[in-house]
Amino acid sequence: MSNTAETTAASTAETAAGTAGTASTTGIEAGASRPPVDSVEVAMATPDKEQPYAALGLKPDEYEQIKAILGRRPTSGELAMYSVMWSEHCSYKSSKIYLKQFGSKTTEKMRKNLMVGIGENAGVVDVGEGWAVTFKVESHNHPSYIEPFQGAATGVGGIVRDIISMGARPVAVMDQLRFGAIDNPDTARVVHGVVGGISFYANCLGLPNIGGETYFDAVYQGNPLVNALAVGVLRHEDIHLANASGAGNKVVLFGARTGGDGIGGASILASDTFDAKGPTKRPAVQVGDPFAEKVLIECCLELFREKLVEGIQDLGAAGISCATSELASNGDGGMYIELDKVLLRDPSLNAEEILMSESQERMMAVVTPEKLDAFLAVVAKWDVETSVLGEVTDTGRLIIDWRGEQIVNVEPRTVAVDGPVYDRPVAYPTWIDKLQADTAAVLPRATDPEELRAQTLTLLGSANLASKSWITDQYDRYVMGNTALSFPDDGGMIRVDEESGLGFAIATDANGRYCQLDPYHGAQLALAEAYRNVAVTGAVPAAVTDCLNFGSPENPEVMWQFSQAVAGLSDGCLELEIPVTGGNVSFYNQTGTAPIHPTPVVGVLGVIDDVARRIPSGWQDEGNNIYLLGVTKTELDGSAWAGTIHDHLGGRPPVVDLGREAALAGLLHAGAMQSLLASAHDLSDGGLAQALSEAVMRFGVGARVWLEELMLRDGVDLTTALFSESTGRVIVSVPREDDVKFMGLCEGRDYPVLRIGVTDKLDAALDIQGLFHIGLAELLGAHRATLPERFGETVA
């Protein structure tokens, strides 16, 4: 198999090792014998040896910094470790100074239920009754463009291992996908690969996929976004952390063997753009084996149950380099490893490759000597291969030996924690004033009923608003038997406790178009929508995770977008008083020099005391009143209507009022507790017309709707009433006998409410009185045809 990128990484490392020895010319004849080892001793003796730091992604000053830390040149092994751990992907060197805001902008209330915050593998939230939930979203964008199937599959695998490392049983996944234009021929390649990869991996793991997002936009053509989110549940006392404490405790590597896949994936893939002329980087993508991971999950849970591990860390980006240096940094600070003990899939791997390999389905644990036999018995039961690599020490140094020679001797914090930090130049984009001045308010608005009907159907079938069942039908949503809500409802919901019914809801959102217009408010709009999507399920929003997808941090305008988005999101979380518990930053998302729209994916987790109280997104009963909560304004800038009908992006996104969102969430929760709401559905992309259509299609029960009072009260025209994307709005259906109570609830909380229709079981249609009538079959036809037309028919 051709293996260009891998050979590049490998050959540079070989060069490093080779020239350190005596005569590199003998390398070929000596091919079968062992290459010389670039030990610490050799490094001290050959201070001036040239090292390929630039090819490994390090800047000259970063290389100098490493030499200053060590007081000598790094060995090739140390260089490999520093280069991956100091990459943007692992060190957050461009984002760190901004991300601090998520920790500093907090209140006592926000910290109260946060059991583990930012910095660990995933945040942990107390959900009551002795239960905790851990969740996180991460990107796997670049690998998924190069090799969509494996890239997406291992994205799921990686985030699930983060959840296991916290001591939790993974219970759900969801994915946030952004593809290029739906009619671009390359899009189908990426869509088939990504969806197939997620389906393959998560289905084999036995994790229900309960939601997510899929958007198509030409800005993602050469750089799709594949974000993967996983959720786990655990008892409070079961929390595990990634630290190596207790001198003499054993350091154990278990799971799959270490191979040549994904070498340099973290530093090279995540810090590079796709250059049409560059070498192919395909083999640098990791290959996943979900069966190995499923066995690893059950094995780890049994190890936790039997209390056999002191600390645990999954192996993801930067593999053994990351796991050893992070475990040591978070513990007593010292660790001794014999690298020869690593079980290899490919015996020809050299030390640098073993340190950098990103082979999947591996975990590293710290085990006390007394418990080692019991530990080995459990891994043997699950047929999981295991080797003891070394032990925790009190030297304060991470020391790694290879073939009897010391090849790494570093202070672990300098690798894992105290990497470079950049305050990158920030520049207000030259184009943004002009973009914001170009409002959609001046676009022609239809008044003719036929045209409005046609626009409703066009939006319903547009790539971004069309049914995503072509994708979601390839995911198992039933496994584990605890799924209380999943697509197409606004949020996913999982029962945590089978006795009490305690559960959580989760929803994610990001609107790149809004963020392009205004990244500060765009990020808050993503937060507001995810928050609202959780609230409409009847759950109480409790915590946030984020995956911040942006262009190159070396572009000052992108850095401005990033700084704005982080400020907006952290201010928003402070106002709503829900903490950010963890997440991920993905930079360099661009093709050539054109960055993607800023895409800060925000995930909100909510808690519900009994999932039996959950609220569907559509109505099922006859004669229920349909109410619109919230106010409709002329907010068409950045809307689906502007984009789909007029191919327009400009102006300023809808105003976000987080105080109102909190009030709305409180109202919905009170309604759910009193069982007043037969359904609740969030208004967002596509506005009221889209929300009503979806609520009709959910169970095939019709609605008769009137808009006159709405137009009169809010002073808006028909187009605005149907397609505006004003925030803080939800449609609910209420049984007639609960009308008085419901109206009292809205009045008591001073939230604007208007009866706009009634459900109709006899006429399965969206009937907007005096305007148009669309039968269920036509709604479904428009909504469901779009993806199969592009990507192939599936089962009806």
Added chain:
Amino acid sequence: MAPRIGVVTFPGSLDDRDAQRAVRLVGAEAVPLWHGDHDLHGVDAIILPGGFSYGDYLRAGAIASLSPIMSEVIDAAGAGMPVLGICNGFQMLAEAHLLPGGLIRNDHGNFICRDQRLRVENTSTAWTSAFADGAEITIPLKNGEGGFIASADTIARLEGEGLVAFRYLEVNPNGSMNDIAGLTNPAGNVVGLMPHPEHAVEEGFGPDTSSAMRSGTDGLLLFTSALHSLLARA
């Protein structure tokens, strides 16, 4: 004493705990069994659950059908013990030749998850006796390799002898011959099907029905059937 129904966990089993829950919900005792043991722990019936045992390597169910416990399962099945194979479990039963035919990649090539309409074609088996003749039910289906195939002779025999236990209605989701969703052996104690009855046993977590979201519990009757046949025997 409540009948004891064993659920075998293989490496890669996914719906084992769901099957145990279904067993408990009808009032039987669920007994976890381990694939590597040669011990049925005195159970009265056995369920081979869904999942991707051994990663579906070689062929779905092929490696699991050779697991240590399968020799006891095959003996027990021969002696008349009720055995139910769900999805991957059905694939194992076919690989172990307890049921005829085989399961291949879905004709459309994709994994498919949907609420599937079925007709119960044979209500005289240990796992279907509680259904009314010709009952139509909706339970979740989720598989990548659910296409049932068999030789023309075998198909003719299955049809002629009434050994088709479940048949797909409305939509054939995977290209199965004769819309076959599940089979029984002639004795009626061994039943296998691709759809998942254990995912339609609890209101709030099953398929949607016309009356309420996720309220479908049509799968319960398979487990009730087994309970009844075991109690009748006792």
